Amino acid sequence: MKYSPEVLVVEDEPAIAELIAVNLRHHGFRTRYAGDGIAAQRELDAVLPDVVLLDWMLPGQSGLLLARKWRADERTKAVPIIILTARGDEADRVTGLDAGADDYVVKPFSTKELLARVRAVLRRRAPELAGGEVHVGALHLDAATHRVRCAERDLKLGPSEFRLLHYFMEHAERVHSRAHLLDKVWGDHVFIEERTVDVHVKRLRAALGTAAGMIETVRGAGYRLTARQ
Numbered sequence: 001m002k003y004s005p006e007v008l009v010v011e012d013e014p015a016i017a018e019l020i021a022v023n024l025r026h027h028g029f030r031t032r033y034a035g036d037g038i039a040a041q042r043e044l045d046a047v048l049p050d051v052v053l054l055d056w057m058l059p060g061q062s063g064l065l066l067a068r069k070w071r072a073d074e075r076t077k078a079v080p081i082i083i084l085t086a087r088g089d090e091a092d093r094v095t096g097l098d099a100g101a102d103d104y105v106v107k108p109f110s111t112k113e114l115l116a117r118v119r120a121v122l123r124r125r126a127p128e129l130a131g132g133e134v135h136v137g138a139l140h141l142d143a144a145t146h147r148v149r150c151a152e153r154d155l156k157l158g159p160s161e162f163r164l165l166h167y168f169m170e171h172a173e174r175v176h177s178r179a180h181l182l183d184k185v186w187g188d189h190v191f192i193e194e195r196t197v198d199v200h201v202k203r204l205r206a207a208l209g210t211a212a213g214m215i216e217t218v219r220g221a222g223y224r225l226t227a228r229q
C-alpha cells in the first residue's frame with residue numbers, strides 16, 4: 001500500500017491553512033493543523049510529521065523561533081521545514097534558511113509551487129516518500145510501491161540501499177562524492193562516517209547482481225550510476 005506523507009500545517013489564518021490542506025490532501029498527502037506555536041509543539045510531541053509548513057508570522061512564538069527550537073532538538077532536528085511568509089526580500093530569506101528551514105515559500109504562492117517545494121524537500125530528505133518512477137538502463141524503481149526491478153527481475157534492497165539507489169537513479173551519469181551522498185541520502189543533520197557510504201554501495205552492488213557494474217567507483221571523486229556499463 002502506498003504511504004501518504006504527512007504534512008503539519010502551522011498557520012494562524014484559517015482560510016490559508018484550509019486552502020493548503022485541501023490541496024495537499026487532493027494530491028495524496030495527509031495533513032494536520034496547528035494555529036500557533038503551542039499547538040504546533042503539541043502536534044510534534046505526539047507524532048513527527050514528514051514535513052512542516054511553517055508560517056513566519058504567528059501569534060506568540062514566531063515561525064522563525066520555532067524553526068530554531070526544532071532544529072536544536074535531537075528528536076525534531078531532521079524534520080523538513082518549509083517556511084511560509086509574506087516577507088520576500090533577500091535578508092529575510094537568508095534569516096529563514098539560517099534558522100534551519102529547508103526551503104522558503106513567499107506568499108502569495110501558487111498551490112502548484114507549494115506542492116513542488118514539498119515534494120522537492122521530501123525527495124532530498126526522504127526520497128522514498130516523494131513518489132514517482134525512475135528508469136535508468138535496465139533498472140526500474142517505483143518509489144510509491146518501494147519496488148526495484150532489473151530487467152524484469154525483482155531486487156531486494158535494504159532501506160538505505162533503496163534510498164541510495166533512488167538518489168543515484170535520479171542523478172544518473174553524475175559523480176557524487178561520499179560527503180554529498182551522505183548529505184543527500186542520509187540527511188545533513190545525521191552524523192555518519194563517510195566509509196559508511198562504501199559499505200552501502202557494496203551492499204547495493206551485491207543486490208544489483210548482473211547490473212552491479214552500473215555503479216562505478218570514480219577514483220578520488222566518489223561514485224556514479226551509469227547506464228553505459
Ligand code: CA
Nearest residue numbers: 012055057058
Ligand atoms: Ca500568519
